[in-house]
Amino acid sequence: xxxxxxxxxxxxxxxxxxxxxxxxxxxxxxxxxxxxxxxSPKDIDASxxxxxxxxxxxxxxxxxxxxxxxxxxxxxxYVETLCSSxxxxxxxxxxxxxxxLHECVAVVGFQKMSEITSKESQERMGRGGxxxxxxxxxxxxxxxxxxxxxxxxxxxxxxxxxxxARVRVKAATYGQLNxxxxxxxxxxxxxxxxxxxxxxxxxVSSPLRVGDCCANADGSSCVIVASEKIAKQFxxxxxxxxxxxxxxxxxxxxxxSSLTELVAAKVAAEQAYKMAGVGxxxxxxxxxxxxxTIAEVLAYEALGFAKPxxxxxxxxxxxxxxxxxxxxxxxxxxxxKGHPIGATGGSQIRxxxxxxxxxxxxxxxxxxxxxxxxxxxxxxxxxxxTIFGI
Amino acid sequence: xxxxxxxxxxxxxxxxxTATTKVNDFIKYMQxxxxxxxxxxxxxxxxxxxxxxxxxxxxxxxxxVEVKGNGKLISYSKLQYGPIGFEGxxxxxxxxxxxxxxxxxxxxxxxxxxxxxxxxxxxxxVVNKMQSGQMNYVFQKA
Numbered sequence: 001x002x003x004x005x006x007x008x009x010x011x012x013x014x015x016x017x018x019x020x021x022x023x024x025x026x027x028x029x030x031x032x033x034x035x036x037x038x039x040s041p042k043d044i045d046a047s048x049x050x051x052x053x054x055x056x057x058x059x060x061x062x063x064x065x066x067x068x069x070x071x072x073x074x075x076x077x078y079v080e081t082l083c084s085s086x087x088x089x090x091x092x093x094x095x096x097x098x099x100x101l102h103e104c105v106a107v108v109g110f111q112k113m114s115e116i117t118s119k120e121s122q123e124r125m126g127r128g129g130x131x132x133x134x135x136x137x138x139x140x141x142x143x144x145x146x147x148x149x150x151x152x153x154x155x156x157x158x159x160x161x162x163x164x165a166r167v168r169v170k171a172a173t174y175g176q177l178n179x180x181x182x183x184x185x186x187x188x189x190x191x192x193x194x195x196x197x198x199x200x201x202x203x204v205s206s207p208l209r210v211g212d213c214c215a216n217a218d219g220s221s222c223v224i225v226a227s228e229k230i231a232k233q234f235x236x237x238x239x240x241x242x243x244x245x246x247x248x249x250x251x252x253x254x255x256x257s258s259l260t261e262l263v264a265a266k267v268a269a270e271q272a273y274k275m276a277g278v279g280x281x282x283x284x285x286x287x288x289x290x291x292x293t294i295a296e297v298l299a300y301e302a303l304g305f306a307k308p309x310x311x312x313x314x315x316x317x318x319x320x321x322x323x324x325x326x327x328x329x330x331x332x333x334x335x336x337k338g339h340p341i342g343a344t345g346g347s348q349i350r351x352x353x354x355x356x357x358x359x360x361x362x363x364x365x366x367x368x369x370x371x372x373x374x375x376x377x378x379x380x381x382x383x384x385x386t387i388f389g390i
Numbered sequence: 391x392x393x394x395x396x397x398x399x400x401x402x403x404x405x406x407x408t409a410t411t412k413v414n415d416f417i418k419y420m421q422x423x424x425x426x427x428x429x430x431x432x433x434x435x436x437x438x439x440x441x442x443x444x445x446x447x448x449x450x451x452x453x454x455v456e457v458k459g460n461g462k463l464i465s466y467s468k469l470q471y472g473p474i475g476f477e478g479x480x481x482x483x484x485x486x487x488x489x490x491x492x493x494x495x496x497x498x499x500x501x502x503x504x505x506x507x508x509x510x511x512x513x514x515x516v517v518n519k520m521q522s523g524q525m526n527y528v529f530q531k532a
Contacts, residue, residue: 123474131407132411134495135403136402136405136406138403138469138473138475138476138482139473140471142471144467147466147467148465150465150509151464151465151509154465202470252439253495254495
């Protein structure tokens with residue numbers, strides 16, 4: 001079969017509390033992508049709806065959204081891999097299009113986390129782990145990632161908490177420029193000094209602090225995936241999917257071989273690089289899953305941007321800033337944008353597509369040709385790496 | 391008469407999310423003061439957490455073996471915030487021990503001071519009974 005393209009991208013603003021229902025929220029991302037692609041619902045021949053359950057009460061949301069989007073009677077599928085749901089959706093859309101089964105697939109991610117309280121949300125996320133053996137201990141996402149941070153700090157003695165803070169400072173540098181981000185203020189390293197007035201330094205789950213964690217958000221995203229034929233018919237600047245990698249790891253932390261890396265992301269990266277025929281040095285711009293500062297550090301190493309234990313060099317030298325050798329999360333990342341679970345992967349893909357088209361405005365990296373998206377579900381339970389080119 | 395439901399697992403942890411499982415003899419052993427897990431009689435694989443089924447040779451011909459001796463602390467984290475239902479436990483530290491053939495995820499015992507925790511240290515897994523009547527296992531210094 002021919003190549004597979006992204007012909008449209010969209011996302012809603014990510015906000016703390018969206019004043020509408022899930023269908024209206026999801027429509028914001030969908031309609032922006034449809035206008036971007038300049039197509040109408042009849043041009044879409046299948047949809048993939050991505051979210052993580054138990055925030056809103058709608059069962060089987062694919063049916064509700066397909067109706068609201070005017071996408072009946074086309075088939076619609078519901079896909080879930082926690083925080084990586086919508087990049088999983090894009091991988092499946094790639095397969096549907098590449099196989100010839102469908103020609104134009106809308107992948108819509110959404111999450112309305114504000115339907116429940118923050119404490120309830122922590123409980124839901126904890127139950128993304130093993131509910132039989134681990135959740136009864138009161139687990140939650142920051143604590144699991146904190147265990148990785150603790151193990152990493154112990155293994156690499158020259159890596160410091162200040163290096164984690166540097167990741168947040170970088171994210172905030174660009175989050176200020178992103179009108180769709182939840183957190184749009186600057187963050188200074190000094191704000192991580194443990195003083196009563198420094199909210200960023202408040203402990204959440206040792207060694208992670210408030211400033212190391214992304215915020216819950218409501219949001220939606222949409223990526224329109226199409227065949228080469230459709231892309232050439234509708235799209236002036238198609239962005240091609242060059243490689244798709246996906247992997248999994250044991251849900252139990254006790255089943256993991258290491259807590260100083262996320263193996264699923266590493267395996268997914270190897271697959272995506274091999275399929276695309278490129279390596280880490282060929283990537284001009286990347287979006288990585290920085291739900292916590294340590295997650296971005298682990299991503300640098302999983303993707304081969306740094307050797308194990310050397311991620312600190314990238315963040316200290318500002319190599320992952322916009323002007324650096326490998327710009328990462330120049331849209332502010334999850335740390336600034338917020339993390340509406342099911343919408344996040346699509347938002348990351350949107351950023352890379354806009355970058356490759358040269359339409360990223362204030363955060364535009366100079367002439368990128370190849371971009372990468374790293375999207376992780378759970379605590380490294382699912383890993384998706386997708387490589388794009390023009 | 392209907393067979394009585396074996397929901398012993400509902401007492402595992404501060405809040406249990408699973409009431410019935412085919413490995414709920416784990417609870418019986420905990421009540422006897424022992425932490426046990428399962429070993430496949432056919433291939434010899436020791437699993438933790440305990441499993442009813444061996445995925446390597448599709449059997450559930452398993453035997454219970456005790457989690458004995460010490461494991462090494464791989465990592466830990468002290469939570470200042472908890473999910474709904476766990477507020478009364480705060481603060482608490484989750485952790486993972488490496489026993490060589492398998493690893494065990496749990497909590498650090500309340501009486502272990504934070505400043506005595508060091509990754510790589512030997513710890514042991516012991517049964518912990520809560521005031522609520524719930525049970526779990528926790529890690530103490532070896």
